[in-house]
Amino acid sequence: MKAEIETNLKTARNYVSGKWIDPEHHSMLAVENPSTGEVFAQVPLSIETEANRAVDVAHEAFKSWSVVAASRRVQPLFKLAHLINENENRIARAIAEELGKSLPDSMAEVKRMHENCQAACGMPILQQGDKLIGAGGGIDGEVLHLPLGVFCMIAPFNFPGMVPFWFLPYALASGNTFVIKPSEQVPMTMQMVAELIDESGFPPGVFNLVNGDRVVGEAFMAHPKVVGVSIVGSSTTARHVASTCATNGKRFQALGGAKNHLVAMPDANIDAMIANMLTSCFGCAGQRCMASSVLVGVGEETYNLVTEKFVQAATEVRMGDPLDPQFANDPLVMGPVVSAKAKQRILDLIEQGVNEGANLLVDGRNLESPDRCSNGHFIAPTIFNEVTPNMTIHKTEIFGPVVCIMKADSIEEAIEIVNDHEYGNGASIYTQNGYHARKFKLEAQAGMIGINVGIPAPVAHLPFGGMKGSIFSDVKVQGKEVVNFYTEKKIITERYWDPSEI
Numbered sequence: 237m238k239a240e241i242e243t244n245l246k247t248a249r250n251y252v253s254g255k256w257i258d259p260e261h262h263s264m265l266a267v268e269n270p271s272t273g274e275v276f277a278q279v280p281l282s283i284e285t286e287a288n289r290a291v292d293v294a295h296e297a298f299k300s301w302s303v304v305a306a307s308r309r310v311q312p313l314f315k316l317a318h319l320i321n322e323n324e325n326r327i328a329r330a331i332a333e334e335l336g337k338s339l340p341d342s343m344a345e346v347k348r349m350h351e352n353c354q355a356a357c358g359m360p361i362l363q364q365g366d367k368l369i370g371a372g373g374g375i376d377g378e379v380l381h382l383p384l385g386v387f388c389m390i391a392p393f394n395f396p397g398m399v400p401f402w403f404l405p406y407a408l409a410s411g412n413t414f415v416i417k418p419s420e421q422v423p424m425t426m427q428m429v430a431e432l433i434d435e436s437g438f439p440p441g442v443f444n445l446v447n448g449d450r451v452v453g454e455a456f457m458a459h460p461k462v463v464g465v466s467i468v469g470s471s472t473t474a475r476h477v478a479s480t481c482a483t484n485g486k487r488f489q490a491l492g493g494a495k496n497h498l499v500a501m502p503d504a505n506i507d508a509m510i511a512n513m514l515t516s517c518f519g520c521a522g523q524r525c526m527a528s529s530v531l532v533g534v535g536e537e538t539y540n541l542v543t544e545k546f547v548q549a550a551t552e553v554r555m556g557d558p559l560d561p562q563f564a565n566d567p568l569v570m571g572p573v574v575s576a577k578a579k580q581r582i583l584d585l586i587e588q589g590v591n592e593g594a595n596l597l598v599d600g601r602n603l604e605s606p607d608r609c610s611n612g613h614f615i616a617p618t619i620f621n622e623v624t625p626n627m628t629i630h631k632t633e634i635f636g637p638v639v640c641i642m643k644a645d646s647i648e649e650a651i652e653i654v655n656d657h658e659y660g661n662g663a664s665i666y667t668q669n670g671y672h673a674r675k676f677k678l679e680a681q682a683g684m685i686g687i688n689v690g691i692p693a694p695v696a697h698l699p700f701g702g703m704k705g706s707i708f709s710d711v712k713v714q715g716k717e718v719v720n721f722y723t724e725k726k727i728i729t730e731r732y733w734d735p736s737e738i
């Protein structure tokens with residue numbers, strides 16, 4: 237972390253009222269390429285006043301944006317979807333540069349941004365209300381979905397492009413205005429995306445971007461003109477945002493951490509399952525909220541088979557800088573974790589796993605640095621078996637390429653392992669047996685269930701969100717239900733007298 241401004245570095249800017257500005261900041265943070273350790277940009281951590289200014293601007297812009305016809309409001313979004321498509325390679329490279337995610341993975345992220353824009357373009361239909369003719373004698377009932385005002389979003393580091401698009405297209409299409417705070421660890425992707433938003437033709441003040449850390453997030457929650465706040469981050473942060481918003485009378489969506497289990501039944505299609513597990517566990521170096529980090533083999537034989545085949549398959553993962561041209565199309569390249577701090581935390585947890593008696597089958601700690609990456613933050617695939625539910629490595633979201641393999645004697649015990657866990661984001665079962673699949677989808681306490689699918693992340697047209705300690709709001713993101721978050725349901729009861737009787 238650096239406090240001073242380096243004049244030769246690209247510097248992130250805020251985007252407020254349709255203009256790029258250099259904000260007043262309490263410090264300047266270096267933005268590093270985690271593959272090489274090279275500092276390639278810097279981000280100002282804005283002071284509270286900058287966040288307040290953006291909210292005030294958005295509040296003013298709401299007055300005219302909220303009354304633009306629904307079909308016209310989505311026109312800039314159609315353009316944005318097109319621009320995202322046209323610039324997908326650039327955006328994917330920006331993600332790979334600041335996060336170290338593989339290019340195929342980064343590209344998948346960009347596709348999901350595009351998909352969310354398209355889904356939100358359906359707002360003129362999604363936002364339609366209801367009418368009941370004859371709610372009473374000569375009385376009709378009507379439900380309106382009206383935009384509310386300024387919504388803010390606080391983003392996590394692991395999807396610098398996609399996660400903001402769970403929110404901003406829907407907020408804007410439904411007639412609200414929006415202020416985003418990207419993660420201070422990966423602010424540069426949204427710089428590029430905000431340039432495209434600028435080109436899309438939204439009126440000034442409708443979309444705004446404020447760089448910063450928690451100071452900006454806290455300012456959003458304290459501002460009286462903010463109607464709602466969306467947070468995606470660790471459970472500690474999500475819980476804090478949820479409770480602060482509840483206290484301050486704001487709407488909130490609050491998605492937190494995860495620890496996702498994949499359950500292998502004896503009748504699973506073993507080779508397809510192992511290939512699936514590999515990408516689920518090691519994609520983005522395990523830093524996906526839908527990444528699996530626990531494999532549960534049901535029965536001794538399945539447990540042994542999963543252990544043997546998964547350990548073997550992990551040798552196929554190649555480590556390197558995703559921007560190294562040799563890895564451009566390699567779905568099995570694994571980049572670094574996001575920072576030196578994240579790496580140290582993961583190494584400490586691996587050590588704790590060893591100390592608590594788990595069996596370290598594959599140790600990714602002493603990796604020789606890949607080419608050009610001597611200062612990168614790499615950890616190779618790390619696999620434990622003989623893991624029990626109460627071990628720290630099972631209870632904690634490690635958020636790195638560290639996998640626990642566990643044994644269950646029955647499907648009931650496997651479901652119990654899933655259900656006893658604090659988190660409940662995603663969980664999958666591998667089986668050809670419909671009875672077991674049905675039991676799992678009904679009984680496993682996770683918000684997103686996969687049947688023979690390792691990353692059951694729903695597409696943009698469906699809701700996305702977990703259960704238990706993975707979410708602190710009753711509303712999820714994406715899908716048609718998001719309209720309820722971004723609009724006030726106003727219910728009208730009306731009647732008119734017959735003029736001839738007055």
Ligand code: NAD
Pocket residue numbers: 390391392393394395399417418419420448449450452453454468469470471472473474476477491492493494524525633635661701702706
């Ligand atoms: P984080 O909680 O450290 O930070 C998230 C964001 O919150 C950042 O922008 C940060 O500046 C801001 N923030 C931190 N403290 C704040 C405060 N007191 N008030 C307001 N804002 C505050 O999370 P991270 O490390 O950036 O992201 C990784 C986490 O996000 C993991 O736990 C992962 O599981 C989770 N995540 C969850 C989902 C999901 O769908 N559930 C999706 C992506 C990431």
